[in-house]
Amino acid sequence: MITTLTDPFDALFSxxxxxxxxxxxxxxxDATAGMGSFPPVxxxxxxxxxxxxxxxxxxxxxxxxIQAKESxxxxxxxxxxxxxxxxxxxxxxxxAGSFDRTISVPVQIDPDxxxxxxxxxVLALFIPRAESDKPRTITIS
Amino acid sequence: xxxxxxxxxxKRELAKKEETTVPARIYLPSTDxxxxxxxxxxxxxxPGVDKGNVDVNVEDNVLRIDGRIDFSKYEGLQxxxxxxxxxxxxxxxxxxxxxxxxxxxxxxxxGVLHVVLPKAEEAKxxxxxxx
Numbered sequence: 001m002i003t004t005l006t007d008p009f010d011a012l013f014s015x016x017x018x019x020x021x022x023x024x025x026x027x028x029x030d031a032t033a034g035m036g037s038f039p040p041v042x043x044x045x046x047x048x049x050x051x052x053x054x055x056x057x058x059x060x061x062x063x064x065x066i067q068a069k070e071s072x073x074x075x076x077x078x079x080x081x082x083x084x085x086x087x088x089x090x091x092x093x094x095x096a097g098s099f100d101r102t103i104s105v106p107v108q109i110d111p112d113x114x115x116x117x118x119x120x121x122v123l124a125l126f127i128p129r130a131e132s133d134k135p136r137t138i139t140i141s
Numbered sequence: 142x143x144x145x146x147x148x149x150x151x152k153r154e155l156a157k158k159e160e161t162t163v164p165a166r167i168y169l170p171s172t173d174x175x176x177x178x179x180x181x182x183x184x185x186x187x188p189g190v191d192k193g194n195v196d197v198n199v200e201d202n203v204l205r206i207d208g209r210i211d212f213s214k215y216e217g218l219q220x221x222x223x224x225x226x227x228x229x230x231x232x233x234x235x236x237x238x239x240x241x242x243x244x245x246x247x248x249x250x251x252g253v254l255h256v257v258l259p260k261a262e263e264a265k266x267x268x269x270x271x272x
Binding site: 004010011012013015016018019020021022023024025027028037038039040042043044045046047050051055056057058059060061079081083084086087089090091092093094095096098099118120121122 | 144147148150163171172173174176177187188189212215217218221223224226227228230249251253
């Protein structure tokens with residue numbers, strides 16, 4: 001669990017360590033089309049539910065398409081890098097192109113209640129776990 | 142031309158001149174730089190950085206850009222699968238021609254920062270006509 005410490009530098013470092021610790025774990029197993037696919041995805045658990053955070057700098061909201069079906073989520077779109085003509089380009093590191101990635105989560109989710117937020121080039125998908133998949137406490141009679 | 146399929150660009154870490162007391166990582170934003178007769182424009186990808194958390198600084202012809210991410214939203218989240226790390230961004234460039242510091246402007250959209258550095262009058266190219 002990531003908890004924020006009082007010192008912001010310490011806090012960021014502890015988040016970086018926590019992210020490193022789960023780097024390409026087998027949680028998504030082979031169900032995810034290719035490690036190294038664009039866009040890179042981080043998946044977190046929040047209580048019973050999940051949050052996927054995806055970096056898509058420079059992608060306009062209108063160029064982003066998200067579909068959910070059963071336990072798969074498909075993220076596709078187009079990233080444009082366009083400049084006026086007649087410029088002299090000194091350095092070119094940003095890349096443009098299309099992307100299409102499907103992630104399959106290894107739990108039952110409720111695809112109708114997925115919420116998506118896109119802000120500052122970061123997409124956050126709030127993925128609720130299906131009620132039928134949530135653990136139940138069994139009372140001993 | 143058919144659009145190319147995007148590949149993941151691995152984040153590169155900033156090589157720091159001085160070490161920080163806490164070894165938190167700082168990343169280099171992917172950057173495009175282009176020039177026109179009027180200005181130099183620097184375009185940087187800094188996903189997760191709000192426009193209020195960007196510092197653009199020009200000193201001794203060195204442009205330095207800092208972008209701080211808001212990591213408070215990660216509080217209470219338990220990572221289960223990760224493919225990238227997060228951190229603040231920082232990058233510096235030596236500027237080639239004289240810049241009019243009073244006219245620098247910056248704009249942030251969808252995690253991409255555009256900094257326009259207009260050239261000082263004496264640095265703009267002049268067309269010399271042969272009489």
